[in-house]
Amino acid sequence: MAYDKFSKITSPAVPLPVENVDTDQIIPARFLKAVERKGFGDNLFRDWRYNKDGSPKADFPLNNSKYSGKILVAGKNFGSGSSREHATWAIYDYGFRVVVSSFYADIFKNNALNTGLLPVVVSPEFLQKIFDAIEKNPDAEFETDLKKQTFTILETGDSEEFEINPYKKHCLRNGLDDIDYLVEMKEEIAAFEAAS
Amino acid sequence: MEKKTLFDKIWDAHVVKEVAGGPNVLYIDRHLIHEVTSPVAFLGLKTRGLKVFRPELTTATPDHNVPTENQHLTIVDELSRHQVEMLKRNCEEHGIFYHDLQSDGHGIVHIIGPELGLTQPGMTIVCGDSHTSTHGAFGAIAFGIGTSEVEMVLASQCIMQPKPKKMRITVNGELKKGVTAKDIALYIISQISTSGGTGHFIEYAGSAITSLSMEGRMTLCNLSIESGARGGMIAPDETTINYVKGRQYAPQSEEWEKAVARWQDLKSDEDAVFDTEYAFSADDIEPMITYGTNPGMGIGITQKIPATNGMQGSDKNTFLKSLQYMGYSEGEKMLGKKVDYVFVGSCTNGRIEDFRAFAGFVKGRKKAENVTTWLVPGSQKVEKQIRAEGLVEILEAAGFELRQPGCSACLAMNEDKIPEGKYAVSTTNRNFEGRQGPGARTMLASPLTAAAAAVTGVITDPREML
Numbered sequence: 001m002a003y004d005k006f007s008k009i010t011s012p013a014v015p016l017p018v019e020n021v022d023t024d025q026i027i028p029a030r031f032l033k034a035v036e037r038k039g040f041g042d043n044l045f046r047d048w049r050y051n052k053d054g055s056p057k058a059d060f061p062l063n064n065s066k067y068s069g070k071i072l073v074a075g076k077n078f079g080s081g082s083s084r085e086h087a088t089w090a091i092y093d094y095g096f097r098v099v100v101s102s103f104y105a106d107i108f109k110n111n112a113l114n115t116g117l118l119p120v121v122v123s124p125e126f127l128q129k130i131f132d133a134i135e136k137n138p139d140a141e142f143e144t145d146l147k148k149q150t151f152t153i154l155e156t157g158d159s160e161e162f163e164i165n166p167y168k169k170h171c172l173r174n175g176l177d178d179i180d181y182l183v184e185m186k187e188e189i190a191a192f193e194a195a196s
Numbered sequence: 197m198e199k200k201t202l203f204d205k206i207w208d209a210h211v212v213k214e215v216a217g218g219p220n221v222l223y224i225d226r227h228l229i230h231e232v233t234s235p236v237a238f239l240g241l242k243t244r245g246l247k248v249f250r251p252e253l254t255t256a257t258p259d260h261n262v263p264t265e266n267q268h269l270t271i272v273d274e275l276s277r278h279q280v281e282m283l284k285r286n287c288e289e290h291g292i293f294y295h296d297l298q299s300d301g302h303g304i305v306h307i308i309g310p311e312l313g314l315t316q317p318g319m320t321i322v323c324g325d326s327h328t329s330t331h332g333a334f335g336a337i338a339f340g341i342g343t344s345e346v347e348m349v350l351a352s353q354c355i356m357q358p359k360p361k362k363m364r365i366t367v368n369g370e371l372k373k374g375v376t377a378k379d380i381a382l383y384i385i386s387q388i389s390t391s392g393g394t395g396h397f398i399e400y401a402g403s404a405i406t407s408l409s410m411e412g413r414m415t416l417c418n419l420s421i422e423s424g425a426r427g428g429m430i431a432p433d434e435t436t437i438n439y440v441k442g443r444q445y446a447p448q449s450e451e452w453e454k455a456v457a458r459w460q461d462l463k464s465d466e467d468a469v470f471d472t473e474y475a476f477s478a479d480d481i482e483p484m485i486t487y488g489t490n491p492g493m494g495i496g497i498t499q500k501i502p503a504t505n506g507m508q509g510s511d512k513n514t515f516l517k518s519l520q521y522m523g524y525s526e527g528e529k530m531l532g533k534k535v536d537y538v539f540v541g542s543c544t545n546g547r548i549e550d551f552r553a554f555a556g557f558v559k560g561r562k563k564a565e566n567v568t569t570w571l572v573p574g575s576q577k578v579e580k581q582i583r584a585e586g587l588v589e590i591l592e593a594a595g596f597e598l599r600q601p602g603c604s605a606c607l608a609m610n611e612d613k614i615p616e617g618k619y620a621v622s623t624t625n626r627n628f629e630g631r632q633g634p635g636a637r638t639m640l641a642s643p644l645t646a647a648a649a650a651v652t653g654v655i656t657d658p659r660e661m662l
Contacts, residue, residue: 017510017513018510018513018514018517019510019511019514020390020391020490020514022490022626022628024607024626024628024629024630024631025628025629025630028630028634029260029607029608029609029631030608030609032232032233032260032609033232033261033273033275033276033278033279033609034275035235035236035239035278035279035282036235036236036239037236037239047629047630047634052616052634075510075514076391077390077391077394077424080390080391080424080490081326081421081422081626081628082325082326082607082626083233083324083325083326083340083341083342084232084233084342085233085236085324085342085343085344086343088342103391103394105391105394105424106360106394106395106424106426107326107340107341107342107426110341110342110345110357111342111343111344114342114344114345115344165217165218165219165358166216166217166218167215167216167217167218167219168218168219177344178344178345178348178355178356179240179244179344179347179348179351179352181215181356182221182348182351182352182354182355182356183244183246183351183352185212185213185221185352185354186249186352188212188213189212189221189223189249189352189353189354192212192223193223193353196209196223
């Protein structure tokens with residue numbers, strides 16, 4: 001699935017200071033019935049975001065007009081549970097391009113990278129600094145620089161490097177995906193099959 | 197020679213290529229698909245003009261969405277029906293074997309794989325479902341993947357994966373009466389937390405593990421993902437070989453002998469090094485129950501919900517948010533708490549042994565009037581076995597009915613939803629907010645503990661009634 005090439009993103013951030021956010025919260029199972037990858041953003045965090053009658057819950061960050069931006073900042077162990085890639089589709093479709101946390105579940109991280117959503121891992125201390133910066137000024141801007149692998153709180157200049165494997169970095173920067181790579185390898189794969 | 201773990205041996209034998217500065221290209225022996233996470237992958241193939249590379253290595257069945265009543269009729273929910281029809285059509289178009297509703301091979305993907313002999317020691321097995329870890333019980337590397345990865349497997353029979361770290365969890369000793377594989381799993385997760393296994397693949401070892409049946413081993417490996425691990429595995433032994441022998445897709449005659457010889461080597465070398473090790477004693481494990489909104493929030497059934505003394509900041513807030521959702525308070529006992537629903541089923545505990553345990557417990561007793569129960573076999577074969585063993589008569593005499601196979605209330609994608617605010621003792625794998633229906637409150641437990649709740653109407657220690 002093609003996605004936008006990723007370079008540098010400068011934007012305010014939306015805080016979600018909750019730990020262990022599982023993918024059932026990101027997108028509940030009853031919204032997984034589509035057969036195409038579109039429209040999932042409408043149901044992102046559905047049960048935290050809306051009341052039963054469909055009205056928005058005022059205290060949920062996504063419904064708070066003071067928060068905006070392409071960066072979602074969440075508590076540790078983000079994306080645990082179900083392997084549903086729909087969770088990363090929903091986050092991407094809503095308009096986020098970066099998720100920041102101190103710890104992710106493995107499958108979520110893989111899915112995010114395959115979706116063109118950058119999962120930035122920062123230290124717990126730096127994560128707190130980001131939450132504090134948003135709290136102090138909801139319009140505060142943050143810079144995600146994939147080339148330099150840095151995440152910066154622009155108001156204070158505080159910055160932290162993040163890790164990403166070089167292959168995935170290359171894919172994200174060029175809008176490539178693994179399927180392109182694997183399809184090119186078919187002969188090698190057939191040779192592997194013959195040898196085993 | 198380099199000492200290898202069981203995981204290393206299987207992984208290394210499946211690496212087609214190591215990408216510089218990146219993941220491994222890993223060959224997949226068996227791919228399972230279902231209706232929910234596959235349609236976008238097939239659409240991707242179509243967009244790229246690709247065919248399925250090795251259709252004979254993928255097996256399909258609809259499970260997540262399907263009703264558990266009247267499966268002979270058209271599926272009422274339009275979106276569910278469309279997804280199921282789409283799976284069937286995609287399989288027909290690409291030559292993939294499809295186990296239709298009501299056919300002998302139908303059921304939850306992780307139940308039918310082992311039943312049909314598709315799951316074998318030494319294999320790499322993936323599926324767009326996190327509980328693919330179940331198949332690790334056979335000494336296979338099995339893990340859940342996302343839809344992009346499903347597309348990769350369809351397109352190339354490979355996926356790109358970084359090699360995880362290795363963890364060994366050893367549980368020695370003899371399980372006490374009334375303690376099951378489910379309790380071992382919930383105990384481990386309560387000790388290492390829902391992120392303790394992240395980045396790792398687990399090997400389970402020790403006398404309490406090797407004494408488990410294949411059904412018990414599948415329950416344990418199934419729940420590996422709830423500790424954050426990609427999967428869990430157990431070295432194959434005689435129990436494994438006896439289970440696989442003679443199954444539909446298992447190797448036959450000469451091929452069988454060769455396979456068994458190959459499987460003998462599938463164990464960790466004596467001095468193999470694991471990145472992380474844990475050891476627990478079977479003596480410390482009692483029947484477990486969860487009180488919160490993640491599977492790590494579990495306690496022995498006679499214990500009290502932990503107090504927040506010593507917790508700080510966001511840890512404390514997250515914990516209290518969870519208790520508030522459940523309608524519980526810190527320091528409360530779980531015993532005697534009200535139960536509205538009991539659900540027995542899922543890829544975690546929907547096998548014949550689970551229904552034997554439940555039926556054995558309720559035999560000669562009566563369902564509590566305040567409790568609604570849903571008993572959902574994991575597959576057609578499980579349902580047939582339940583009937584063949586006369587368990588249906590026992591269940592019916594006690595006031596219980598059997599439904600038809602599927603994932604059902606485990607994730608509530610079909611009509612089987614626990615109503616808002618209601619309490620359910622569930623033999624499933626996740627007690628997340630809203631998992632079993634918007635506002636539903638789930639307590640995870642073994643089939644025995646579920647049976648005790650079903651006949652008493654409250655959380656009850658099953659050991660008191662054995």
